[in-house]
Each structure stands twice: as C-alpha cells, then as structure tokens.
Amino acid sequence: MSTQPPLLQIDLSAGIPAYRQIVDAVRAHxxxxxxxxxxxxxxxxxxAMDLGVHFNTxxxxxxxxxxxxxxxxxxxxGAMVLERGAPPPADPARGELFARRLRELVAEVQAAGVSAPQIIRELRTLATGLEK
Amino acid sequence: MSTQPPLLQIDLSAGIPAYRQIVDAVRAHxxxxxxxxxxxxxxxxxxAMDLGVHFNTxxxxxxxxxxxxxxxxxxxxGAMVLERGAPPPADPARGELFARRLRELVAEVQAAGVSAPQIIRELRTLATGLEK
DNA sequence: TTTAATGTACATGTACAGTATACAAACGAG
DNA sequence: CTCGTTTGTATACTGTACATGTACATTAAA
Structure with a gap:
C-alpha cells in the first residue's frame, strides 16, 4: 500500500496567500x-482538509x-478540468517581466543559501523538460 | 544625454505588495x-518619487x-550596502521548494501566452550566467 | 420525495499594505 | 557654535485582502 504523492502542497507559513498557492500549484498541473x-x-x-485551510479558501x-x-x-x-485552447500570444513585455521575476526568485534563494550548482541544475532540468 | 536604465522597476498593478517588489528587485542587484x-x-x-509610492513604503x-x-x-x-559573508548552506528542503516555485512561475507565464521557446531561452540564459 | 454532497453567498474578524504626519539625528554652511 | 536641511524613524490611521463561520441553493442518487 503506497502513499501516493499528494496532489499539491502549500506552505501556510510562507507569507504567500493560501488561495494563491493553491491556484499556482493546480495551474502548474x-x-x-x-x-x-x-x-x-x-x-x-x-x-481543504488535506491542506489545513477553510473550504471557502x-x-x-x-x-x-x-x-x-x-x-x-x-x-x-464538482470541479471539472476543461478543454482550453492555446492562449493568445502574450505581449512581448510579458516575457521581459518573466525574466525579471525569474532573476528575482533566483536571487532570493541564492541569498537564502541554496547553492548555485543546484539552482543551475533546476533551471536546466526545467528547460529541458519544456522543449519536448 | 542618455536616459540610463532605472535602478529598478515595479508593477503597482501586479497584486504583489510594492514593498516586497522593491525588496526583491534590490536584492537581485x-x-x-x-x-x-x-x-x-x-x-x-x-x-519613492521615482516609483510612485509613499516614502514609508x-x-x-x-x-x-x-x-x-x-x-x-x-x-x-542614507542606505549603504554592506559586506556580507556567504550565507549558511540552506536546508535541502529549500531547494525542493525552489523547484516548485520555479515550475509554478513557468506555468503561470505559459498559461498567459509566453512561448515555450522564449521561456526555455530565459531559463538557459540565466543558468549560464550563474555558472561563471 | 427525501437526503446528502457539493458549490455559493455573505457577514465578520483580523492582519497587512500604504499613507500622513510628526519627530530625531547628523552633517554642513555661515 | 548655531541653525537649517537632509536624511531615516515612529506611530497612528484607513482601506483592502485574506481566511473563516454559517446559512443557503442546487443537483444527483437512493
């Protein structure tokens, strides 16, 4: 009997609103x-029970x-996943903004002591996963 | 006379608190x-004037x-930048959390229409920049 | 027809973000 | 030495967002 990985995890002590963490995690899936x-x-x-929040959240x-x-x-x-066409191509500024947020996220964890090699590994792994 | 790039930019309509955007942007630098x-x-x-917020922010x-x-x-x-030793190595869980946030950030912009090739490019560029 | 499982609506408490305003400290001009 | 200006600090106030509590509406199944 295997405990399968939970659909999603959130960190209530992270300072990021719980409902947004849920949105982000589900959207990633x-x-x-x-x-x-x-x-x-x-x-x-x-x-809500699984995550430890109120069901309205x-x-x-x-x-x-x-x-x-x-x-x-x-x-x-209940909540059913829909078919969803490709989104309209984003404004180019959107890509710049992504680059900025990415740099800031990396700086944050770097400042917190995550090693550069590990960060590099995560970035490359994700990039490779995207290109298929 | 060249308008040099501003030290930092924030997006007041982004739903992320202004003070935290400032922290993230400065920390990246x-x-x-x-x-x-x-x-x-x-x-x-x-x-504060440059960014359009109150100086207490x-x-x-x-x-x-x-x-x-x-x-x-x-x-x-004023505010002077300090010498700052290397941070203590982070808990390994920290790296996992980083990977998760990274995936969520990528999913968010992908859903918003930023193209996969562009995302891949940004990820690789940043990774390469880190390894020197 | 009743019941139970689901999402919805709305009111409430609390914490946080942003601002206004007054203050304290320190450096320079004279 | 004194005074004024430039800087960060402290505190109170307001609006909004987050999370919750509770009651309700809808719908499928028994």
Missing part, C-alpha cells in the same frame, strides 16, 4: 498535463481558475 | 553584484533588507 480535460478535482471540503482558488478558463464548477458534480 | 559594498542607495523619498523595504544583513541604514547618510 494543468499546464504540464498532469491534470487532463475531463478530470475532476477533489471537492473543496476534502482538499479552496473555493476561492477554484473560482480564480474557473475565471481563467481552466475549470468548470458545478454544484454536486 | 545585490546578489548579482550590480550593487557593491559601499554603494549608497537613493534616499527613500527620492526612490520604500523605508519598509530598506528595513527588510537591513534585517537580512544587506544594508546599513543611518540618518542623514
């Missing part, structure tokens, strides 16, 4: 395909994702 | 060496960086 159209997400109350997160076009929410049936 | 020990940062009132950001050991704040003289 949606983008990388771990969650497919037709899949059902756990009911808000169940996921999860409901808020689901609503954000629904507004982004990822989920269809229906009472009694 | 500290980590990558654009700000060296002995350098002076702009006075809180001046930087900048002062808060400076204080966070001072508590992290980056800055020495003194009245009348």
């Amino acid at each position: 949606l983008v990388n395909g771990a969650l497919q159209p037709g899949d059902l997400l756990p009911p808000v109350r169940q996921l 999860v409901a808020d997160a689901y609503r954000v994702l629904a507004e982004e076009g990822w989920l269809d929410l229906k009472r009694r049936r | 500290l980590v990558n060496g654009a700000l060296q020990p002995g350098d002076l940062l702009p006075p809180v009132r001046q930087l 900048v002062a808060d950001a400076y204080r966070v960086l001072a508590e992290e050991g980056w800055l020495d704040l003194k009245r009348r003289r």
Whole structure:
C-alpha cells in the first residue's frame, strides 16, 4: 500500500496567500498535463482538509481558475478540468517581466543559501523538460 | 544625454505588495553584484518619487533588507550596502521548494501566452550566467 | 420525495499594505 | 557654535485582502 504523492502542497507559513498557492500549484498541473480535460478535482471540503485551510479558501482558488478558463464548477458534480485552447500570444513585455521575476526568485534563494550548482541544475532540468 | 536604465522597476498593478517588489528587485542587484559594498542607495523619498509610492513604503523595504544583513541604514547618510559573508548552506528542503516555485512561475507565464521557446531561452540564459 | 454532497453567498474578524504626519539625528554652511 | 536641511524613524490611521463561520441553493442518487 503506497502513499501516493499528494496532489499539491502549500506552505501556510510562507507569507504567500493560501488561495494563491493553491491556484499556482493546480495551474502548474494543468499546464504540464498532469491534470487532463475531463478530470475532476477533489471537492473543496476534502482538499481543504488535506491542506489545513477553510473550504471557502479552496473555493476561492477554484473560482480564480474557473475565471481563467481552466475549470468548470458545478454544484454536486464538482470541479471539472476543461478543454482550453492555446492562449493568445502574450505581449512581448510579458516575457521581459518573466525574466525579471525569474532573476528575482533566483536571487532570493541564492541569498537564502541554496547553492548555485543546484539552482543551475533546476533551471536546466526545467528547460529541458519544456522543449519536448 | 542618455536616459540610463532605472535602478529598478515595479508593477503597482501586479497584486504583489510594492514593498516586497522593491525588496526583491534590490536584492537581485545585490546578489548579482550590480550593487557593491559601499554603494549608497537613493534616499527613500527620492526612490519613492521615482516609483510612485509613499516614502514609508520604500523605508519598509530598506528595513527588510537591513534585517537580512544587506544594508546599513543611518540618518542623514542614507542606505549603504554592506559586506556580507556567504550565507549558511540552506536546508535541502529549500531547494525542493525552489523547484516548485520555479515550475509554478513557468506555468503561470505559459498559461498567459509566453512561448515555450522564449521561456526555455530565459531559463538557459540565466543558468549560464550563474555558472561563471 | 427525501437526503446528502457539493458549490455559493455573505457577514465578520483580523492582519497587512500604504499613507500622513510628526519627530530625531547628523552633517554642513555661515 | 548655531541653525537649517537632509536624511531615516515612529506611530497612528484607513482601506483592502485574506481566511473563516454559517446559512443557503442546487443537483444527483437512493
């Protein structure tokens, strides 16, 4: 009997709002395909129990994702992953902003003592994973 | 007469607190060496004007960086960049957390329409920049 | 038809972000 | 030496966002 990896983890002591951590984590699974159209997400109350937050906090997160076009929410049936066409190409400024946030994130963990080689490894691993 | 690139930019409409954006942006410059020990940062009132926030917001950001050991704040003289030894090696869990946040950040911009090739390029560029 | 499982709505408490305003310290001009 | 100006500091106030508590609406199944 294997304890399978939890669908998602959040860090309540991280200073980042819980509902946004949930949004970010679920969206990552949606983008990388771990969650497919037709899949059902756990009911808000169940996921809330798992994460240690109130179910309305999860409901808020689901609503954000629904507004982004990822989920269809229906009472009694739950939260279902939708088909979602490719997004419109982003404004070029968006890419610059990404680069900046990326640098800032790396600086933050570097300042916190994560080694440069490990950071480099994570960056390259992720890049390689994206190019297939 | 050249308009030199501003020391830092923030996005007031981004939903991320202004003071934290300032902290992140300045810290990035500290980590990558654009700000060296002995350098002076702009006075809180001046930087606040440039960014369009209240000077106490900048002062808060400076204080966070001072508590992290980056800055020495003194009245009348201003905010001076300190010498700062290498941080203690981080807990291994820290690296895992970094990987997660990285994936989430990439998913976010990917969902917003930034192309995979561009993301890959930014990741690799940053990785290469770190290994020297 | 009833019941139970689900998402929704809204009110409330609390913490945080940003601001306004007054203050304290330190350096320079004279 | 004194005074004024430039700097960061302290504190109170306001609005908003986050998380929760509780009641409700909807819908599928028994």
